[in-house]
Amino acid sequence: MSIDKTTYMISDKGSLGRNAMIVGALFLVISAAGWFMDSPQFFSSYLVAYIFWLTFALGGLFFTLVNHLFGSQWNIVMRRFTEATMYSFPLLAVLFIPILFGMHDLYHWTHEDVVANDAILTAKAGYLNVTFFTIRAAVYFTIWFFISRTLYNLSLKQDKNPDDKIILRMKQISAPGMILYALTSTFAAFDWLMSLEPHWFSTIYGLYVFAGSFLAVLCFVILFGLNLRKKGYLTDIFTVEHYHDLAKLVFSFIVFWGYMSFSQYFLIWYANIPEETIWYLVRWENGWYVISLIIIFGHFVFPFLGLLLRAAKRSFAWLKFLAIWILVMHYIDMFWLIKPALSHGNGPHFNWMDFTTLIGIGGLFIWNFWNNFTSNPILPIGERRLEASSKFKV
Amino acid sequence: MSSKNIETDASLDYQVPLIRGNPTFASITESVSKVTEAKTTKEWFVLFGFFSSLTMIMIGSIGYLIWEGTGIWGLNNPVGWGWAIVNFVFWVGIGHAGTLISAVLFLFHQKWRTSINRFAEAMTIFAVICALVFPGIHVGRIWAVYYFFPIPNQMDMWPNFRSPLLWDFFAVGTYFTVSFMFWYTGLIPDLATLRDRATNKIRKLILGVAALGWRGGNKQWKHYELAYLLLAGLSTPLVLSVHSVVSTDFATSVIPGWHTTIFPPYFVAGAIFSGFAMVMTLAIIARKIYNLEHIITITHLENMNKVILLTGMMVGYSYSMEFFIAWYSGNPYESFAFVNRAFGQYAWAYWIMVSCNVIVPQIFWFRKLRRSIPVMFVASIFVNIGMWFERFVIIVTTLAKDFLPSAWDYFSPTIWDVSLMIGVFGLFFTLFLLFIKHLPMVAMAELKGVLPQADPHFGHDGHEGESK
Numbered sequence: 001m002s003i004d005k006t007t008y009m010i011s012d013k014g015s016l017g018r019n020a021m022i023v024g025a026l027f028l029v030i031s032a033a034g035w036f037m038d039s040p041q042f043f044s045s046y047l048v049a050y051i052f053w054l055t056f057a058l059g060g061l062f063f064t065l066v067n068h069l070f071g072s073q074w075n076i077v078m079r080r081f082t083e084a085t086m087y088s089f090p091l092l093a094v095l096f097i098p099i100l101f102g103m104h105d106l107y108h109w110t111h112e113d114v115v116a117n118d119a120i121l122t123a124k125a126g127y128l129n130v131t132f133f134t135i136r137a138a139v140y141f142t143i144w145f146f147i148s149r150t151l152y153n154l155s156l157k158q159d160k161n162p163d164d165k166i167i168l169r170m171k172q173i174s175a176p177g178m179i180l181y182a183l184t185s186t187f188a189a190f191d192w193l194m195s196l197e198p199h200w201f202s203t204i205y206g207l208y209v210f211a212g213s214f215l216a217v218l219c220f221v222i223l224f225g226l227n228l229r230k231k232g233y234l235t236d237i238f239t240v241e242h243y244h245d246l247a248k249l250v251f252s253f254i255v256f257w258g259y260m261s262f263s264q265y266f267l268i269w270y271a272n273i274p275e276e277t278i279w280y281l282v283r284w285e286n287g288w289y290v291i292s293l294i295i296i297f298g299h300f301v302f303p304f305l306g307l308l309l310r311a312a313k314r315s316f317a318w319l320k321f322l323a324i325w326i327l328v329m330h331y332i333d334m335f336w337l338i339k340p341a342l343s344h345g346n347g348p349h350f351n352w353m354d355f356t357t358l359i360g361i362g363g364l365f366i367w368n369f370w371n372n373f374t375s376n377p378i379l380p381i382g383e384r385r386l387e388a389s390s391k392f393k394v
Numbered sequence: 395m396s397s398k399n400i401e402t403d404a405s406l407d408y409q410v411p412l413i414r415g416n417p418t419f420a421s422i423t424e425s426v427s428k429v430t431e432a433k434t435t436k437e438w439f440v441l442f443g444f445f446s447s448l449t450m451i452m453i454g455s456i457g458y459l460i461w462e463g464t465g466i467w468g469l470n471n472p473v474g475w476g477w478a479i480v481n482f483v484f485w486v487g488i489g490h491a492g493t494l495i496s497a498v499l500f501l502f503h504q505k506w507r508t509s510i511n512r513f514a515e516a517m518t519i520f521a522v523i524c525a526l527v528f529p530g531i532h533v534g535r536i537w538a539v540y541y542f543f544p545i546p547n548q549m550d551m552w553p554n555f556r557s558p559l560l561w562d563f564f565a566v567g568t569y570f571t572v573s574f575m576f577w578y579t580g581l582i583p584d585l586a587t588l589r590d591r592a593t594n595k596i597r598k599l600i601l602g603v604a605a606l607g608w609r610g611g612n613k614q615w616k617h618y619e620l621a622y623l624l625l626a627g628l629s630t631p632l633v634l635s636v637h638s639v640v641s642t643d644f645a646t647s648v649i650p651g652w653h654t655t656i657f658p659p660y661f662v663a664g665a666i667f668s669g670f671a672m673v674m675t676l677a678i679i680a681r682k683i684y685n686l687e688h689i690i691t692i693t694h695l696e697n698m699n700k701v702i703l704l705t706g707m708m709v710g711y712s713y714s715m716e717f718f719i720a721w722y723s724g725n726p727y728e729s730f731a732f733v734n735r736a737f738g739q740y741a742w743a744y745w746i747m748v749s750c751n752v753i754v755p756q757i758f759w760f761r762k763l764r765r766s767i768p769v770m771f772v773a774s775i776f777v778n779i780g781m782w783f784e785r786f787v788i789i790v791t792t793l794a795k796d797f798l799p800s801a802w803d804y805f806s807p808t809i810w811d812v813s814l815m816i817g818v819f820g821l822f823f824t825l826f827l828l829f830i831k832h833l834p835m836v837a838m839a840e841l842k843g844v845l846p847q848a849d850p851h852f853g854h855d856g857h858e859g860e861s862k
Contacts, residue, residue: 120724127722175759182711190722201723203656203715259634263658270646271653275725 003233008377017370024363027356034353035098042353043102044342049357050099051192052216052334053365054092055209058185059217060085061148062210065181068151068174071167074245076389077238079380081221083152084372089145091368095361096141099192100134106342107133109198120199128195136191140184147177152372155380162382185210196341200279204264209337211257216330218250219323226320228378237379237390240314244394247313250326254307258300282340287347291336299329331358413509413689419842422689426584426836427591429684434831437683442827448820455814456531464534466810473793473805478532479643480785481815484668485525485822486566486640487661487781490633491669492518493573496580497629500622505844506697509690512584512837513680514673515577520825521672522570524818529562558642565639569632576625582608582618583839637661644788651731651792654719660712664781667705667751670698671777678771680830689836692765699764702777706755709784713748731792739804740791747787750780 002012034042060082067075103110109128115121150173158166186206194205225238268276283292306322307313380386459466469476492514499507530539542563544553553560586608589601608614638658645657681690720732735744754776757763795802842848
């Protein structure tokens with residue numbers, strides 16, 4: 001792998017993309033065997049893995065949108081990272097198809113006999129039904145794809161034609177894009193995750209999932225940036241100052257995530273209404289309390305303390321460790337959101353299909369990311385503010 | 395130095411100077427200090443007379459309330475919390491913009507804040523004072539108000555530590571203390587400037603005491619900046635915590651329409667929203683009267699309008715989530731609470747709220763309207779009205795139709811509800827007028843720090859335009 005210093009194109013893509021695709025495809029084939037062996041297990045594993053990788057794309061979309069919207073400069077050096085991450089919705093839409101096949105195993109509101117004997121589910125049937133669910137999913141993917149493609153194309157156009165009008169255009173698209181993003185990501189969280197337990201509801205749920213997805217992409221950018229850095233790329237452009245600022249964002253979103261999860265837990269605990277507390281009860285009984293406690297300490301307390309000091313935010317080794325740590329916690333968090341709903345009173349256990357689907361979808365996701373990333377200059381070279389961005393100081 | 399400069403939209407000339415007219419250090423000192431030194435104008439006295447009369451109405455209303463009891467308000471059986479709590483939440487919310495501007499924007503290196511932060515912080519403190527009027531008096535038996543405080547007493551009686559009302563006491567108390575310290579710390583160098591300019595002995599003495607012996611030495615600045623940073627760090631969680639705790643007054647209950655998990659962030663967004671609107675209302679008037687248009691520029695106001703648009707949309711998001719989930723819950727009581735809000739006896743209040751908070755800010759999509767003083771002035775007042783009604787809708791409509799239809803009733807305010815609300819507005823503006831007259835309303839020392847000539851590289855590389 002090498003880089004052209006004037007065009008900032010990676011001329012030799014190396015084997016990462018190909019390897020990721022092969023591994024991904026292989027693991028998905030292995031997982032598919034599980035589909036025939038134990039389909040409920042397969043679909044629950046698949047959903048966890050799918051949502052985990054989806055959050056990177058959604059987080060990347062948010063990161064790109066918010067920075068266009070605020071006209072910030074510091075992130076320009078890493079804009080191609082988040083653009084390549086968000087431009088994965090076609091792939092993710094294809095990978096969503098198995099979930100449509102698995103709806104009967106995943107969402108018990110799809111069982112007509114259950115709905116018919118349940119007044120609450122009957123009342124919701126106008127929203128929770130297979131047709132509308134599928135249409136909504138199609139709408140979400142269309143919107144995400146459309147916004148991300150428009151922004152990515154504009155950014156690439158800027159490479160050849162550095163015109164200020166493009167900056168303005170990206171901003172103009174990002175404003176309504178942000179509104180669409182807020183609504184679609186919220187309802188996607190309601191549809192794909194919250195409706196696993198269709199009697200339960202929480203108004204903050206969309207924000208909770210959003211907080212995790214933004215953290216995911218921040219950690220992804222940190223890890224990928226450090227990886228390039230190790231190979232000697234962008235060392236004087238994507239500097240410690242940028243990592244410091246990223247770490248600040250990670251810190252604040254660790255707090256934001258903690259704030260969201262605490263608000264939800266605390267209000268439900270305090271009011272103590274059975275129809276709401278049941279959600280936490282199934283995440284406490286039968287050994288699930290271990291996972292719940294891991295999330296409290298691992299997803300909040302430890303990274304909070306670990307990022308308090310300035311030196312910690314500027315240490316590459318420490319940031320790398322923490323980014324991996326937070327991603328592991330993020331996976332556990334998604335596991336904890338989904339699995340207890342489907343485990344029917346069983347305790348937490350990690351099945352081989354959880355592993356194979358995670359690697360399978362992840363492999364294809366990385367392949368797609370790497371393809372996007374290496375097909376274009378790895379910096380937005382036509383961006384007028386690029387130099388200011390590379391000289392950014394915290 | 396940070397490169398996160400602000401930018402204006404259409405021109406994309408993002409390196410616009412923060413301050414217009416290329417002022418010098420001396421001219422900033424002059425234009426800010428002279429407001430406090432010049433002879434008090436007749437207009438000021440007229441305004442002061444007016445607002446302090448309103449404050450007298452407040453005092454009178456409180457006196458009668460203590461004499462007669464809370465029966466003088468429009469409270470009835472299901473609606474036991476009326477305007478007093480509406481006003482309390484409203485005023486606590488107003489304060490949030492000050493903290494956000496002073497602490498959060500400081501940590502985000504948003505330099506445009508320097509023109510408005512002093513102003514906004516003062517507003518925070520006065521708003522919290524106004525808010526604190528209500529919990530004290532709404533208890534009815536004012537002589538027992540010390541039951542509120544967790545202090546040892548001869549009856550060995552303690553407040554319920556599991557009650558959100560007690561958390562309110564801690565949250566708002568902390569908020570006031572930290573905001574005050576933050577504001578005062580920032581004032582010290584400016585008070586010293588005023589002291590050095592004072593021509594009369596008593597003024598010099600008072601300002602000298604208030605400036606705590608500030609000499610502007612290197613060491614002093616070093617300590618000052620560290621203290622300021624730490625206080626900013628302490629204030630930041632308060633932006634979230636205070637209104638989150640206020641929201642738990644409602645959300646920890648089991649009342650449909652009050653108990654919903656989005657309440658904490660929803661209240662915080664609403665608080666910032668209303669606070670920015672109030673800063674806007676005040677800043678537009680003050681910059682005009684005291685000729686500070688070159689310091690609080692149209693770009694500052696435009697940025698604030700963007701924040702209003704953004705937070706207005708967050709509030710709109712919360713309204714829609716509440717509504718959707720109320721339906722989605724399949725719980726008839728939840729659905730009823732929201733349908734009743736929108737189409738029941740208080741529908742007028744609900745639609746005032748939606749129009750003012752969600753529809754009106756949409757005009758700020760247009761750059762022209764974002765930069766039009768009359769438009770933003772009117773819009774900011776609408777937002778304040780809307781946010782007052784938001785609290786009214788949440789509190790009163792929810793209580794008026796509770797679980798027991800035979801108990802339903804309609805809340806109408808009495809003259810004493812109205813007089814108290816108007817009176818507290820009087821208190822707020824009275825305090826604000828005193829502040830404008832006697833203290834530097836713009837943070838001079840900080841503002842000088844963002845001028846081009848404060849950059850150590852200024853003039854060194856031959857082209858001065860660079861360091862703008």
